[in-house]
Amino acid sequence: MNFDEIVAEENQYLMSTYGRFPVVLESGQGCTLTDIQNKKYLDLTSGIGVNSLGHNHPEIVKTIESQAKKCLHVSNLYYTQPMIEVAKFLVEKGNMKKVFFANSGAEANEGMIKVARKYSFDKYGKNRNKILTLKQSFHGRTMATLTATGQDKFHNYFYPFMDGFDYIKANDIGDLYDHLDDSVCGIMMELVQGESGVIPLDYDYVSKVACLCKEKDILLMVDEVQTGIGRCGTLFVYEQYDIQPDLVSLAKGLGSGIPVGAFMASEKCKDVLSKGDHGTTFGGNPLSCAVAKTVLSIVSDPSFLQDVKKKGEYFMEQIQKIDSKIIKEVRGKGLMIGIVVDENQRMSLINQLLKDGLLVLSAGKDVIRLLPPLIITYEQINEAVEKMKGVFL
Ligand SMILES: Cc1ncc(COP(=O)(O)O)c(C=O)c1O
Incomplete structure (x- = not known):
């Protein structure tokens, strides 16, 4: 043609x-x-x-060939080794505790939102469920992540959008205080806003947000879908802000072309999700995780x-x-x-x-x-x- x-x-x-x-x-x-x-x-x-x-890339091609000859997918009903190896690697490098595998950035962010809400539900009851996100942010195209995306142009047509989200100005700690009430359970942010124009957040602002989250037991969720896996010169960009988030989402570069998403959880929220609370058919499949392992072994050097x-x-x-x-x-x-x-x-x-x-x-x-x-x-x-x-x- x-x-x-x-x-x-x-x-x-x-x-x-x-x-x-x-x-x-x-x-x-x-x-x-x-x-x-x-x-x-x-x-x-x-x-x-x-x-x-x-x-x-020769190593990616080799990994795909060799994993394809073993098995591509078996479901999460059984144990497979590539997902465990990648999870262990991410946990150690990210100073986190546990990982959940998804297929895309939006799906990884959805998972973080669920963890933040359930963490608060378990500890404080049903009404502490609001997620704050930044104006000009981008978090994905599913209903929850579209709602989380702090840009009016994305909030059209697909009504009703979800309750329980509010938007704050980036780099304005006063605005965060103005929107903080007892219903807030999480704050989600990209540390370098990608879709809205490659806008790195201020170091001081991020430090203050991280302190506030700790003080108020609000989960800090960092969306590293675009910034993560070496893109910004460190494996995760949050390393450059000297913070330790509670939840971090990854996708894009993790599979270098093979679809894979993930989110990592800290000690505080690593066991919030238990059997049956969350799932996805393809998440953590041996092919995507074998490739992610190869990517990480090269990029994390x-x-x-x-x-x-x-x-x-x-x-x-x-x-x-x-x-x-x-x-x-x-x-x-x-x-x-x-x-x-x-x-x-x-x-x-x-x-x-x-x-x-x-x-x-x-x-x-x-x-x-x-x-x-x-x-x-x-x-x-x-x-x-x-x-x-x-x-x-
Ligand atoms: C920061 C950020 N979060 C989430 C997403 C959504 O990822 P996906 O398209 O894989 O669902 C993107 C995609 O551009 C992104 O840049």
């Missing part, structure tokens, strides 16, 4: 929920993707923060993480050096980078970069977001910067 035929069939058979770029991608190698016309693109998207080890941090700093510096009136600000952590540009020009810039063979993402209303594979090389960063120089004139 040629390009036009593929697009026509997509229109005919798929719900039109996505605005796609006019490219049909077919294969990838490292940080490069190739379309059906054999045009090559430098991938600064990682499939929206997923392909942490790039495309066709301190020198790999250090490298992510350095490459991120280098990338941001090089973009800042571009002599351009279009770039208003460059910000981020590790290889999670936001370039603030004029709102009206953003889409044409992204389309021009695409034409020049550079895949980038948008975020918020005026940000070009970069989430390259963590294995990107300095040469590839230089190549990307050269292409940007041509476009950000």
Whole structure:
């Protein structure tokens, strides 16, 4: 099929929920993707923060092949080893106690919400059930996580949304106090807001929130779906804020392309869920966990993480050096980078970069977001910067 035929069939058979770029991608190698016309693109998207080890990584391919020959799925009615190995690894690295496996970021966040509510129910009764989230946050597309998402534009059409959520201003501890009452059981936040524009929270604000949560026995839930698994230069971004959350959700980079989500729980809430309280058919399946184990064994290496941090700093510096009136600000952590540009020009810039063979993402209303594979090389960063120089004139 040629390009036009593929697009026509997509229109005919798929719900039109996505605005796609006019490219049909077919294969990838490292940080490069190739379309059906054999045009090559430098991938600064990682499939929206997923392909942490790039495309066709030999260790991932080997793991998939070898696990496929053993078993792909057996259900949670039986013990399997990959899930236990990954859980042990996450618990030790994250200084947490127990893990629940899901399939996506939204599902992991749903699980955290359930734990926060049940923790409070068990201890304080039924009326302490409110979750505070940040304005401009993004937590997923299920009904609970859509409600948790603190952006009005997501609160349309699908009424009724769920009770028991309220929204506070990021980096404003006063606003948190204004919304704090006896019904609050949890606070959920991304420490670097991704979808709304790569906005890192202030260190002091996060410290204060963490102290307050401890003092009031409110569970602190950190959504690391986008920031986690090395993306920001540490395995979890909360390490950079010197806090220990009660619950942490993960997905995206954990499977480097294989769908897997998880949330980790601290001592306080590790046994809140007991048999029958929660479940999911695919969660923790041997294939996804075998891959997650391989990803973690590579990404958690301190020198790999250090490298992510350095490459991120280098990338941001090089973009800042571009002599351009279009770039208003460059910000981020590790290889999670936001370039603030004029709102009206953003889409044409992204389309021009695409034409020049550079895949980038948008975020918020005026940000070009970069989430390259963590294995990107300095040469590839230089190549990307050269292409940007041509476009950000
Ligand atoms: C911070 C954050 N949380 C949750 C999600 C939802 O993850 P998923 O699309 O895997 O459900 C996303 C997705 O972009 C995200 O960035």
